[in-house]
Amino acid sequence: MKNNDVEQVDKEQLIPNQEIENKKSDFDNNTSQNPNETHQQEDTEKKEEKRFLSNKKFKKFDKARYREQKCREWEIKIVNQNMKDDKLGLYIHIPFCDRKCDYCDFVSYSMDENAQHDFQQALFKEIDMYRTQCEKMVFNSIYIGGGTPSVMYEGFIYELARKVYSTFHFEGDIEFTIEVNPNSVTYDKLLEYLRAGVNRVSVGVQCIDSKILKNVGRFQTIENIDNTFDLLKKMGFINTSADVMIGLPNQSLDAVKDTINYLIDKNVKHISVYTLQLEENTPLYKNVKMGKIKPLGDEACIKMYNTVTKMLKENGFIRYEVSNFAIPTYESRHNFKYWKDVDYLGLGVSAHSFLENYRFSNTCRLDEYIDMLNNGQFPIVNKEFIRDSERRTEYIMLSLRLATGLNLEKFRKRFKEDLLKTRAKQIHDLIKNGYLYIEDGFLKIAPQHFYVSNRIILELL
Numbered sequence: 001m002k003n004n005d006v007e008q009v010d011k012e013q014l015i016p017n018q019e020i021e022n023k024k025s026d027f028d029n030n031t032s033q034n035p036n037e038t039h040q041q042e043d044t045e046k047k048e049e050k051r052f053l054s055n056k057k058f059k060k061f062d063k064a065r066y067r068e069q070k071c072r073e074w075e076i077k078i079v080n081q082n083m084k085d086d087k088l089g090l091y092i093h094i095p096f097c098d099r100k101c102d103y104c105d106f107v108s109y110s111m112d113e114n115a116q117h118d119f120q121q122a123l124f125k126e127i128d129m130y131r132t133q134c135e136k137m138v139f140n141s142i143y144i145g146g147g148t149p150s151v152m153y154e155g156f157i158y159e160l161a162r163k164v165y166s167t168f169h170f171e172g173d174i175e176f177t178i179e180v181n182p183n184s185v186t187y188d189k190l191l192e193y194l195r196a197g198v199n200r201v202s203v204g205v206q207c208i209d210s211k212i213l214k215n216v217g218r219f220q221t222i223e224n225i226d227n228t229f230d231l232l233k234k235m236g237f238i239n240t241s242a243d244v245m246i247g248l249p250n251q252s253l254d255a256v257k258d259t260i261n262y263l264i265d266k267n268v269k270h271i272s273v274y275t276l277q278l279e280e281n282t283p284l285y286k287n288v289k290m291g292k293i294k295p296l297g298d299e300a301c302i303k304m305y306n307t308v309t310k311m312l313k314e315n316g317f318i319r320y321e322v323s324n325f326a327i328p329t330y331e332s333r334h335n336f337k338y339w340k341d342v343d344y345l346g347l348g349v350s351a352h353s354f355l356e357n358y359r360f361s362n363t364c365r366l367d368e369y370i371d372m373l374n375n376g377q378f379p380i381v382n383k384e385f386i387r388d389s390e391r392r393t394e395y396i397m398l399s400l401r402l403a404t405g406l407n408l409e410k411f412r413k414r415f416k417e418d419l420l421k422t423r424a425k426q427i428h429d430l431i432k433n434g435y436l437y438i439e440d441g442f443l444k445i446a447p448q449h450f451y452v453s454n455r456i457i458l459e460l461l
Ligand code: SF4
Pocket: 096, 097, 098, 099, 100, 101, 104, 105, 106, 108, 146, 147, 148, 181, 204
């Protein structure tokens, strides 16, 4: 569809003004509701939509177009709302996994409980070292990622949460996310996460076909995944997210559709979709180089991505960032901080931070991390001051990944540069070829080209 199709629809006819206002205020109120209220809200919205669509007066307007309109309103609301958040995010990297997946180049080790205890002691020392430095900072999100946080011994997350709460200053509702893998989740661990204050669980589903996953050295079954979602439901975790991978060797379009349908059926509120990347020095990379495994081509991946986008949109999800889709109000608050220039503190092996114009990262080596902290040193191995020229580049890259695009006026004020002049030729060509468009002062990537957004963005840097 053309980008301005929605604009061609008369809003007055689409939905009466009062209804638009009602829905807007419903949406505003929704952000501070508890999960049960949010459920009722969803039911009411579905009923309203049904009533609206069955109204003979509006029958010449089709459902797809109505949804398109609602999606646009929500996308803008979601992004704008999160743009106002200026509190810090806290990221904690847990560097352990059951075993290493063949494609993975994240920092993770397969280790025993002793190593986990040594890591815990080092991590707690690191937290203590930031106590004074972060005294005046206010946080409102915690994200425990990895690695696989759910492989940690029972009691670890609870103790960690207590340590964090007693060290850093939090204000308002806290979004507290933990990543889990289906084969290491247990009832007791989820109970512990609840007691620790976790209110968002991100499940590493990737694909529900275990044969496809086995092919890339990831071992989990549909029973593991079913069990995880059953437990989450029974224990009242409503804000659930799932990671999905596309472009896996031997993965068909139908396999991708099955995974998405499965997650919709499980009432997952947020889905992140990533394309398999061939990282050097991984077993998968070697297997591909030796011709043992054939990767899927770009064309197949684009088709998968576009299919996922369509399916999710039809089921009420908003694509608020290139790889991230959410039912309205369930977008990830923590991840927004990375995309919008807000400070965050990263703790643990290989964690990255961005504080007061400095970007710094911890060592990727577990032994070095533990040694440095045992010697009273911060485990930081890289630190750089981020100049405005670099922030400009990041601003372009990150804002174009968001559905709302780049605010040209804000960019001009912030960086004293009129992008339409300094990148006139590139922007002109990209618009002419349908990759970019300008709407209400925002430079945006055309939705059908989101998958190749990185290539488009490179043209503008
Ligand atoms: S579970 Fe995740 S972090 Fe761990 S090895 Fe696999 S891809 Fe890497």
